[in-house]
Amino acid sequence: MRKRTRRQLQGWGSVVAAIAVVWLTGHWTMVWPVLLVVLAIAVVGGAGWALWRAHRTAVGQDRQWRAQEEAKARELSMTEVDALSWQDFETYVAELCRRDGCTKVVVSGGSGDLGADVIGYLADGRKLVVQCKKYAPHRSVPSQDMQKFVGTARLEHGADVALFVTTCRTFTKAALGLALRQDIVALHRDLLGSWVKGAHLETLIPLNGSGDGATRRPPA
Numbered sequence: 001m002r003k004r005t006r007r008q009l010q011g012w013g014s015v016v017a018a019i020a021v022v023w024l025t026g027h028w029t030m031v032w033p034v035l036l037v038v039l040a041i042a043v044v045g046g047a048g049w050a051l052w053r054a055h056r057t058a059v060g061q062d063r064q065w066r067a068q069e070e071a072k073a074r075e076l077s078m079t080e081v082d083a084l085s086w087q088d089f090e091t092y093v094a095e096l097c098r099r100d101g102c103t104k105v106v107v108s109g110g111s112g113d114l115g116a117d118v119i120g121y122l123a124d125g126r127k128l129v130v131q132c133k134k135y136a137p138h139r140s141v142p143s144q145d146m147q148k149f150v151g152t153a154r155l156e157h158g159a160d161v162a163l164f165v166t167t168c169r170t171f172t173k174a175a176l177g178l179a180l181r182q183d184i185v186a187l188h189r190d191l192l193g194s195w196v197k198g199a200h201l202e203t204l205i206p207l208n209g210s211g212d213g214a215t216r217r218p219p220a
Helices: 002-026 028-082 086-099 143-153 173-181 189-196
Strands: 103-107 118-121 127-133 161-166 184-187
Touching (some): 028 189, 086 118, 086 127, 127 143, 173 184, 184 189
Parallel strands (some): 127 161
Antiparallel strands (some): 103 118
16 A cells, blocks of 8 residues: 555656646746746855854854953953052052042051951942952952951941952852852952953942852862
8 A cells, every 4th residue: 555655656746747847848938037046045045144154153263262362361460460569459459449430549458457458439429448358369268357347347437338359269158158148249369350451340349259260169
């Protein structure tokens, strides 16, 4: 039964093909312009698709290259920051605040500063209190450091925005968790690198500890 059905279909297919050939032969002058148009559309469409794919690939590669170069540039700048003394680092952070429109910026770091190394006001009038910790890149900010800042940033200094800036790559899990719960902006090395390279402070504040550069966070 299946063989007979298959033979019937083949037969009908042959008939249809023969009719099509006869029809095309008799109407070739009408058909060939249409075929040329279809062929041209197919060629143009294929070329356009290939160009679009090539463009997408080039854009993706360019983005990847730019991200890599920006990361290298941040690290180059951070190498210069690493060469600063802790006093010069506080002064430099104050300069970054001024660059981004902060006013009445003063460096108050030293003994008895109660965690307020830099104090100023954001462009919208909010009081900014900054704790600066210049640690080696491989270190992590411990929970004890964050606890001290949490205890003074608002109660002692009346901060509207409390910013903890460090040159190391990570905060311990406990330190970062405390920062998030107490609305302390945690600015680790990667975010500081972006700030150094020109990112505005107002755009970094919402990130608060994200984009951690370490492949693995150290234990608390």
